[in-house]
Amino acid sequence: QxxxxxxxxxxxxxxxxxxxxxxAYENTAFDYFPWYQQFPGKGPAxxxxxxxxxxxxxxxxxxxxxNKSAKQFxxxxxxxxxxxxxxxxxxxxxxxxxxxxxxxxxxxxxx
Amino acid sequence: KAxxxxxxxxxxxxxxxxxxxxxxxxxxxxxxxWYQQTPGQGLQFLFEYFSETQxxxxxxxxxxxxxxxxxxxxxxxxxxxxxxxxxxxxxxxxPTQGSGKQYFGPGTxxxxx
Numbered sequence: 001q002x003x004x005x006x007x008x009x010x011x012x013x014x015x016x017x018x019x020x021x022x023x024a025y026e027n028t029a030f031d032y033f034p035w036y037q038q039f040p041g042k043g044p045a046x047x048x049x050x051x052x053x054x055x056x057x058x059x060x061x062x063x064x065x066x067n068k069s070a071k072q073f074x075x076x077x078x079x080x081x082x083x084x085x086x087x088x089x090x091x092x093x094x095x096x097x098x099x100x101x102x103x104x105x106x107x108x109x110x111x
Numbered sequence: 112k113a114x115x116x117x118x119x120x121x122x123x124x125x126x127x128x129x130x131x132x133x134x135x136x137x138x139x140x141x142x143x144x145w146y147q148q149t150p151g152q153g154l155q156f157l158f159e160y161f162s163e164t165q166x167x168x169x170x171x172x173x174x175x176x177x178x179x180x181x182x183x184x185x186x187x188x189x190x191x192x193x194x195x196x197x198x199x200x201x202x203x204x205x206p207t208q209g210s211g212k213q214y215f216g217p218g219t220x221x222x223x224x
Contacts, residue, residue, distance in 0.1 A: 032211065043115070043201050043215030044154070089154060095209040098144070098167045101154040 004092050006102025013080055014110050021105045022074045023090035030092040034099075035064065035075050038087045047088075048075075080109045112138055115204050115216035123222045129190040132219045136183050136204030142166075143185040144213060145177060148199040157200075160185055161208040189221075197223045 005024045013019045025033075034049035050057045050064045050073065057064045061078040077084055087106050093099040116135045124130050136143050144167075145157040156169040160179035177187040183204075189196055199220050203213035 034212075036215075041217070043203075043217050046212060046214065049212070093209070095211075097209070098156045098159065098169065099213065100156070101146075103153040 004090060004100050004102045006090050006105060008105060009103070010106040010108070012108045012110065015081060017080050017109070019077050019080055019084075019107055019109070020074055021088055021090070021107070022072065023092075023102050024070075024072045025092040025100075026071065027092070027097070028071065029094060030097060031094040032092070033064070033066065033073050034091050034093075035062070036089045036091065036101075038089065038104075044089060077107075080107075082109050082111050085109050115202055115214055117200075117202050117216040117219050119219060120217065121220045121222075123224060124192050125224050126192055126194060128192050129188060130192060130221060131186055131188045132200055132202075132221075134185045134187075134202030134204075134216060136185070136202075137214055140204035140206050140214075141183050142205040142208050143179055143183065144203045144205070145185070145187050146201040146203065147171070148201055148218070149197075154201070157187065159208070166208055192223045194223050197221060 035047045036044035037047045038044040048059045063076040066073045087104045090102040091099045142161045144159040159167040163179045179185045199218040201218045203215045205213045
């Protein structure tokens with residue numbers, strides 16, 4: 001019940017495109033859903049996070065959509081840029097739960 | 112504020128040896144979590160320390176252990192190293208216990224030969 005499934009494993013888009021990364025979780029007690037961005041040689045950096053009381057959250061070009069009934073959430077990157085090329089991880093957790101991470105999505109944004 | 116620092120950044124050990132990795136959290140953060148990152152398994156939770164006490168533990172063998180000091184700095188130790196322990200070990204700090212906002216360090220790349 002602790003798994004977080006992330007798809008796709010890799011994604012290639014053109015500059016200006018809108019990559020979408022999807023995640024599904026199992027534990028209905030999870031109440032915190034962050035996304036992390038990781039560049040080669042660096043640790044993951046918190047990008048944006050959402051709680052289940054809202055269905056969407058935007059921060060700059062990054063948007064999380066959350067569907068509580070389906071136990072799914074996704075990351076959309078608007079007007080993607082080559083500098084967005086990185087590995088993206090979704091995660092799920094809560095105050096009494098460790099963070100469980102998806103396996104990651106390698107995003108490549110071509111110029 | 113300075114970010115999370117981890118030392119050393121790179122380490123090469125041989126099978127059977129033991130290793131100690133160090134993590135200094137962001138000033139004021141009392142929670143430190145450790146993760147193992149590998150290409151095959153992704154990011155896997157090892158354990159979390161808060162106020163010098165282990166609060167949560169992942170599914171790793173007892174060869175993996177950790178501790179936290181009164182200044183919130185943390186160390187993790189791996190004894191009797193195996194080839195499969197080769198990974199990037201990441202430390203994350205948070206002001207609160209549990210899986211709230213976590214800030215990761217750059218990691219320690221451990222290679223076991």
